[in-house]
Amino acid sequence: MNKQPIEGFSKLSKEGKIEWLVNEFLQGEKKAIETLKQYWNTDEALQQLHDEFSENTVSNFYMPFGLAPNFLVNNRLYTIPMAIEESSVVAAASKAAKFWLNRGGFKTEVLSTTKLGHVHFMFTGNKEKLTSFFEKHLREKLIEETNEITHNMRARGGGIMSIELVDKTDELEDYFQLKASFETVDSMGANFINSCLEQFAKTMENEMAMATEFTAEEKDSLQVVMCILSNYTPDCIVRAEVSCAVEELKDGNVLAEEFVEKFTRAVRIAEIEPYRATTHNKGIMNGCDAVVIATGNDFRAVEACAHTYAAKDGKYSSLTHCEVKDGIFRFWIDLPIAVGTIGGLTSLHPLVKLALDILGKPNAKELMGFIAVAGLAQNFGALRSLVTTGIQKGHMKMHLMNILNQLEATEEEKHYFVNYFKDKTVSHHAVINEFCRLRGVNHPNEIKKAN
Ligand code: MEV
Numbered sequence: 001m002n003k004q005p006i007e008g009f010s011k012l013s014k015e016g017k018i019e020w021l022v023n024e025f026l027q028g029e030k031k032a033i034e035t036l037k038q039y040w041n042t043d044e045a046l047q048q049l050h051d052e053f054s055e056n057t058v059s060n061f062y063m064p065f066g067l068a069p070n071f072l073v074n075n076r077l078y079t080i081p082m083a084i085e086e087s088s089v090v091a092a093a094s095k096a097a098k099f100w101l102n103r104g105g106f107k108t109e110v111l112s113t114t115k116l117g118h119v120h121f122m123f124t125g126n127k128e129k130l131t132s133f134f135e136k137h138l139r140e141k142l143i144e145e146t147n148e149i150t151h152n153m154r155a156r157g158g159g160i161m162s163i164e165l166v167d168k169t170d171e172l173e174d175y176f177q178l179k180a181s182f183e184t185v186d187s188m189g190a191n192f193i194n195s196c197l198e199q200f201a202k203t204m205e206n207e208m209a210m211a212t213e214f215t216a217e218e219k220d221s222l223q224v225v226m227c228i229l230s231n232y233t234p235d236c237i238v239r240a241e242v243s244c245a246v247e248e249l250k251d252g253n254v255l256a257e258e259f260v261e262k263f264t265r266a267v268r269i270a271e272i273e274p275y276r277a278t279t280h281n282k283g284i285m286n287g288c289d290a291v292v293i294a295t296g297n298d299f300r301a302v303e304a305c306a307h308t309y310a311a312k313d314g315k316y317s318s319l320t321h322c323e324v325k326d327g328i329f330r331f332w333i334d335l336p337i338a339v340g341t342i343g344g345l346t347s348l349h350p351l352v353k354l355a356l357d358i359l360g361k362p363n364a365k366e367l368m369g370f371i372a373v374a375g376l377a378q379n380f381g382a383l384r385s386l387v388t389t390g391i392q393k394g395h396m397k398m399h400l401m402n403i404l405n406q407l408e409a410t411e412e413e414k415h416y417f418v419n420y421f422k423d424k425t426v427s428h429h430a431v432i433n434e435f436c437r438l439r440g441v442n443h444p445n446e447i448k449k450a451n
Pocket of ligand 1: 280281391
């Protein structure tokens with residue numbers, strides 16, 4: 001039977017929403033109710049807090065919260081909290097941290113912290129009049145009429161940094177922008193920026209309606225399309241880097257020079273080949289996102305910005321770079337990241353608060369540094385494996401645990417399998433075969449839950 005749309009879903013209770021879901025989409029399967037409820041927190045206040053982060057909430061979706069210790073960042077030792085479901089990421093970050101621990105560690109530097117937003121509008125009147133009106137009158141008025149909104153931010157050292165009128169009519173007929181830059185200090189600043197922009201639009205509409213220099217037709221032609229911050233923040237950027245003498249890079253049986261040559265080539269390939277750059281940068285974001293999520297920030301914004309930045313020169317390229325100069329190997333990332341350590345989830349979500357405490361209550365600039373460090377470490381770990389042992393060795397060891405968990409293996413069996421695969425290649429097929437043999441069955445379907 002065709003399903004009918006539902007009216008007023010959001011007004012149903014949580015139980016009501018689940019009942020509707022189970023009846024409409026899960027063939028009345030009561031087990032689904034248990035699955036959803038087993039993730040409810042017994043602490044009702046904590047559960048309500050999580051319910052209210054979003055809408056139409058029916059359960060919680062857990063993610064592993066892991067720790068990557070031994071990160072020497074700007075000469076201080078840190079443990080980096082990471083929220084991520086993908087196996088090997090935390091292990092690779094920890095391994096890279098340890099590798100650099102005795103080679104000077106990671107250095108970070110925030111290069112700038114400016115964020116941007118636009119009022120996108122259409123205007124068909126005289127451009128010179130518009131420019132002159134903006135320069136002589138409107139810019140000042142925009143600042144004045146947002147004074148109330150910017151008051152607290154200015155007290156914290158932030159606010160509106162600049163406002164320009166941008167003529168985009170050569171790309172889209174009649175299209176102009178008010179392009180504003182902001183300093184939002186320790187907050188991500190999305191609400192602040194959007195509130196300012198919406199006030200700019202109102203002020204511009206009012207001021208133009210009253211201006212004597214425009215004709216009635218010109219006034220009528222003004223149309224605000226939208227007011228919104230840009231998640232592309234190329235001027236809110238942090239650099240993280242590692243460096244050491246080439247001879248310190250000897251890696252197991254691989255000679256230092258050989259390792260550096262292979263590693264450098266791998267980075268060059270990512271710089272020139274978008275297919276590789278996408279995977280290379282995905283690995284970087286494994287590290288970045290895990291810290292962004294653990295610290296309650298918006299990983300979609302960070303992702304969007306990173307990838308636009310990766311394409312800033314007209315071709316999608318690597319976010320990391322390396323060089324060898326005078327016998328010194330240097331590997332670095334320049335990453336635009338707009339994150340906050342106040343506002344949003346940062347003071348609401350108990351694990352986010354804890355993650356920030358683990359990092360020593362960083363300010364936004366310091367957090368930018370940790371995120372970039374996690375991305376750089378991740379990329380170093382991935383490239384180091386890729387150009388030496390290959391990625392599957394480490395990966396499949398972690399994957400082994402996932403397969404064994406799916407098979408509901410006992411702890412004893414897990415020990416057995418870790419030993420068994422010490423000198424063999426892990427594959428799904430090989431694990432299943434050995435598991436069947438061990439349990440004395442011919443087919444995985446015959447595997448029974450161990451007591
Ligand atoms: C997997 O999530 C990430 C890697 O593919 C990154 C890379 O290839 O550099 C291992």
